[in-house]
Amino acid sequence: MKVLKFGGSSVKDYQNIQKVLNIIEEKSKEDQLAVVVSAFGKTTDTLLKSAQLAKSKDESYLTLINEVERHHFETIENLIGNNSHNVIERTNELFNQLKTLHKGCYLLEELSPKAKAIISSFGERLSSYIISEAAKERLNATFKDSQELIITDNNYLKAQVDFETTYSNCSSYFNENDFQVVVLPGFIAKCYNGQTTTLGRGGSDYTASIYAAAVHAEELQIWTDVSGMFTANPTIVKQAEPIRHISYQEAMEMSHFGAKVIYPPTIQPVREMRIPLVIKNTNAPNDEGTFITLNTDKSSSVKGISYIENIALLTVEGSGMVGISGVSKRLFEALSDDDINVILITQASSEHTICVGVLEEDAEKAVSSINKKFEIEINQKKIDPIHTEKNLSILALVGDNMKNHQGLSGKMFSALGKNNVNIRAIAQGASEKNISAVIKRSDAKKALNTLHEQFFGEQTKQLNLFVTGVGNVGNRFLAQLQQQKEYLQEQLKLNVRVVGLSNSKKMYFDEQGIDLQNWKDLLLNKGETTGLDLFHAKAKALNLRNSVFVDNTANEHVSKMYQQYLENNIAVVTCNKIACASELNNYKTLKKVSKQFNAPFLFETNVGAGLPIIDTLKNLIASGDRVHKIQAVLSGSLNFVFNNFNNTNTFHDIVEQAQHEGYTEPDPKIDLSGVDVARKILILARESGYELELSDIENQSFLPQESLDTSNNKDFYESLTKFESHFQEIYAKANNENCKLKYVAEFIDGKAKVGLQHIPQDHPFYNLEGSDNIVLFFTDRYPVQPLQIKGAGAGADVTASGIFADVIRVANN
Template sequence: MQVLKFGGSSVATAENMQRVLTLAEAAARRTTTVVVVSALGGVTDALIEAGRRAAAADGAYREQLRQLEKRHLEVVRSLLPIAGQSAVLSFVKTHCNELEHLCDGIFALGELSDRTLDRLVSYGELLSSRVMAAGLAARGVAYAWLDSRQLIRTDARYGHAAVDFGVTNQQIQAAVTAAGVPLLVAPGFVAAEAGGSTTTLGRGGSDYTAAIFAGALGAEQLEIWTDVSGMMTADPRLVRHARPIPRISYQEAMELSHFGAKVLYPPTIQPVRQQGIPLWIKNTFAPNDAGTLVEVEPPANKAIVRGLSSIGPVALLRLEGSGMVGIPGFSRRLFAALAREQVNVILITQSSSEHSICVAVSEAEAARAKQAADTEFEAEINNGRLDPLDMESSLAIVALVGEQMKDHPGISGRMFSALGTNGINIRAIAQGSSEKNISTVIRQQDVRKASNVLHETFFEATTRQVNLVVAGVGNVGSKLLEQLARQQTWLREKLRLNLRVVGLANSSRFVLNEEGLDLENWQQALAGGQPLNLPTLTEQLLALNLRNTVFVDVTASAEVAACYAPLLARSVAVVACNKVAASSEYVAYARLKTLASDFNTQFLFETNVGAGLPVIGTLNDLLRSGDEVHRIEAVLSGTLNFVFNNYDGTRPFAEVVRQAQNEGYTEPDPRLDLTGVDVARKILILARESGQHLELSDIENDSFLPASCLEGDVAAFYEQLAVHEPHFRALYDAAAEKGEKLRFVARYRDGQARVGLQSIAPGHDLYALQGKDNAVLFFTNRYTEQPLVIKGAGAGADVTASGVFADILRAVQ
């Protein structure tokens, strides 16, 4: 004996019904089989809507009923041969006429009671099961149709009736025995109370019907046929990489279904669990897929967490106040008040101080729940013993489920850490004493993000998804994209990271695509993007709400830097090649650092100083390990070092500067480099990272450029460089006479900093710098006489891009 249940999607069309008939016929050849059928997909909702419209005096219900009749008639004509259609078409027409008369009565009364609604929605399963039975007859299969209303006895709580299993089991056993055929068809969802009035078993009740039949008959197994290949590790509509769960315990399945796993109606478990009847969840459209086996004790499995699910929208109700402390009875009164209003409590949590009780209910029931609680505790609220009841809506519950969680410490910590790192705030927490379930209440809009984060944490140990948005695709930005494309395979294999670029922006356009952009053709994607509007870009990025997101700024724009704060406040990490933010007013710099800390994310700007050299990272490591920085000496401009390494008086200074610009070592306006302002910003950043509250105006700048070089445009700048060649030659000669070299040096000491051109003697660590090299000397408690020296290329698109790349990896690991 076995029971098969087919859901609404499985019987939604004549084509789908043919699949079901084939499966049912094959099953009956193996053993006696009961087939339980849901209404055609969407029909129950349509019937409810028609009833509500009728009650609201909206005559549109008639057209809705006509469309339902038309749909069923079309299924019959497509499913059955012409010779077998007449009786079934007549049955459909008769019952559709009854439906119309029923809705006419609702329309006339202007009222839709629970009892009438149960009768109304029962027609969906009655029609589909009769059509299914006619399909079997057309195939010449011996069958019997059973009326579930005559077999399943319930109480009179319409809409969610409770089953009288003693009477029900006897009636089902007698009916199946009397039928004497190998295949029986019954409508799901419907039942009847002792007086004969139709009742229903709750939405999803066809699963429950099948379980009731299986339990009554002591079936060898129950099969629930739906449109997915079993229970999944997460909702596949939210998590792309969700995968089927091969085997699961009754308890785990019940927990997952209670918290939103729609593939199984929660009450289904109990009738089969009591007898240890295996329950298979199978896919009508992929019948050869293994599906999920629900059983008493699955074999040992390495998976600590079996699955995760979510339910929403829900609302949180908080009852709190000092008058609750040490006074018994508040919890009982709250739950009794909610029960009187038939409000289902989904989650409960209470502070250990007994100062507050928090419950989650369906958002649809929230207003009734609040009214019930306010009425119950009106006296205590009025006299100040309790605070007015607080209600928070637009929330959802995300739950981790697994039998083995109780034996493995740290699951909660990993869960909360993963959510916190991605800026998902937890409003409430509940964990049962059995430790099979950890539930968190979060914002409804964060459900997709949370589901992906948790699935990645507990089910995708092989790869972690990281989403990048890159602003600035010039020399450095384009090199970064090349490096990202080149390293994809290595990152997946060695670091288990999948770095996906989901957004790009240049000075005129931006593009966002949560599926990721093709790094081989990013130029075309960006050209077809939206006109750049930074607030719009920020708003759309935050609306995507993707997990593990990093915003990468490879511009020199103050407007782009202004986007950091709202991004950090939503736990989006920021990697900045742009020096504007870290060298702006101290209060703005400190605010960004605080936001990163408060929202558990990263604000990294290693390439602000020394391009790809590990200058800031090394400084932070020194400080974190307890060292103290007393002095810094540094050459921090690859541009200026290139210029003074190549200028020896044999050719004009202006020509050397132009060479530096042509080779990509300067900004488009070389004065930004040669004035020393860029170096002043860099030493300011190092001083701030050392703990000093300095402003850019505090940095002394001994500029070597004559004032006239700063007037006019870039062309005028080069003309003035030529005019002042004797000045530059004199600077060089003065150093050369002493055997020294010119270096533009930044110095920090005792809370003060300055930058300027200096003559450096042989033997000094800054003397032997080549080409575009930078060098930073840290003098600390540990490095006194001999400084800690960091030296290497301090300019160039490749090395700068590699520094940005390294910061991205730090931000996500």
């Protein structure tokens, strides 16, 4: 014999009940069945709500009852054929009783536990009767009232089962039963004097388990709307998968911590009899589901990650607790006396502090109970007033085999720490089947996804990017991401998603990842008005793990937002040089905040676009080398200009070409004035360990003062035309010396300068072509022959590739 239980979601309407009947019909071909059913979806909650309204003299209770009644008769109409008249008559009788009970609550303005139990029992009484009548038309089926079999004490709402009497009743009934299918209501029972009782939350599951244990069933099947227990809540963790096989103990731990497909009391009866329990999906009956037995495979250490929301943490603290026996007893006695369930307990070995986690709805009552119990000690200041923290969640790793794997706690807390999830309390039993941590409720989603990524699957790491600036560089960066998506997933085990996009006018977000094939259309047509604070606020509110802010602009205002991102554990990757070349204190602050909040701050493309200049310099310094001198051509745009400018063209035209090909900043004066190069040598000097300001860099500009004083591109280009003879003179002078013009940055023993130089033929800079950059590092280890880095140093593609590389570095952090 097998016992099948169908929950409220499985019998919520006549369409679903048809699915249930199909499953019962198929299963009954091989086995005799006891079928336990819940109330139609949400019926019990609605009846309890209507009863409360009646007690409060609110006549809208009638509206709720009428809605429930209408739904049941609609189900009968679509489900029952020939015998519908008798079913309608019996259902009318039950609803008349229900309305009479509500009328009593209304007149008496009272809703006792006894009345609440009777009213809440009607959901199962109605559903089981209607479903049994529908089953009779297709199968050799009958109805049996669970109140005639399950006997309890008189705790009407959380009744304790008399197992000896109940098992005896069940054995007698089922031994004499000749029907292939018996339909029974879940949740309800009767006490010794014949009054209706209920079995509490998850009572229908519990009913099915009692029957399975009583008849030594071959198997208990719990049918719901999901395909088993999952490694995490699939509505929050999209990568969560069904757990194929789990032990009773693991299932118990998971169910305690929020896995609502099964409730803890359900497991105990079948566990004692070692009856397998299977969780199946009514909507996908062929799915394997979750198989629960005494033992399970030992291949994986962690079986699942669960959490409980709406937790309050109460802290009892004081010097008067140290070495005093009975403090814990009094604390838990106080909570027990007020029927407050303690979900988590942790105590410091110093005995100075005890923390308990309770449901937030019980927090005020719990504080009152504890304060009353320790009133004398609090008045004597031996114990501090109870400290309460709300808006918390409890996160738990669950697995029988965790005790045999070293370092699990370390992995758990390290993963959370890297994502700035602060842990308020920790609890771990000696059995090591559960490691629990109390965290902010707002961090629960990020924490669950972080831990699932850490412990399950192929260890694919997800990066969530917030990208601002979608011009030349940003456009190419997004194209590269789209192109390399499969490679990143298959080869590097990285799932890089762009979650937020922004230009100067609009922003667009998609928490599941923006379609990079259509990002322009999405930003244009579905984007909302943007702003630097708005974009940051949205990224912060999403609170996603492994978040990265990518700045593809040259905007000073954007650079001033970096600290806010870093303080929210959002890494910053930028090609914008302004922040790292800003005031020294700001540069230091960004570095400090990056370390403090474990949020990488990467800016490789600040110098040399995609060339590994800063990364190489960092490795030199980290390995103990010291930089004495740097010589470099750091402006791809200026190198392009002076490689192409001669006496057969104009300086104006070459600069315009450089801008058109994407080598210059949007404002080309930034490049030609030498400010851009000054910023770059400043960044290299700072990364070498020297403390310099931008004003310390000597800038030997070749531009006329009138060109430097222009305020827009139009005036700037006009000035270049006006001073063409000046630029031709500069070219002629170098050409006459058989030299090339190169804009060189130099840093020597703490001092730096930038400016045009005549480069002779035997110099490493002489043959630097196109927009290439070159850097020479003279260090302790490279005193004569410098370490040389050379390559393309400008252009949207190479800059985008440098940003891409920094994003990968964040992933590897």
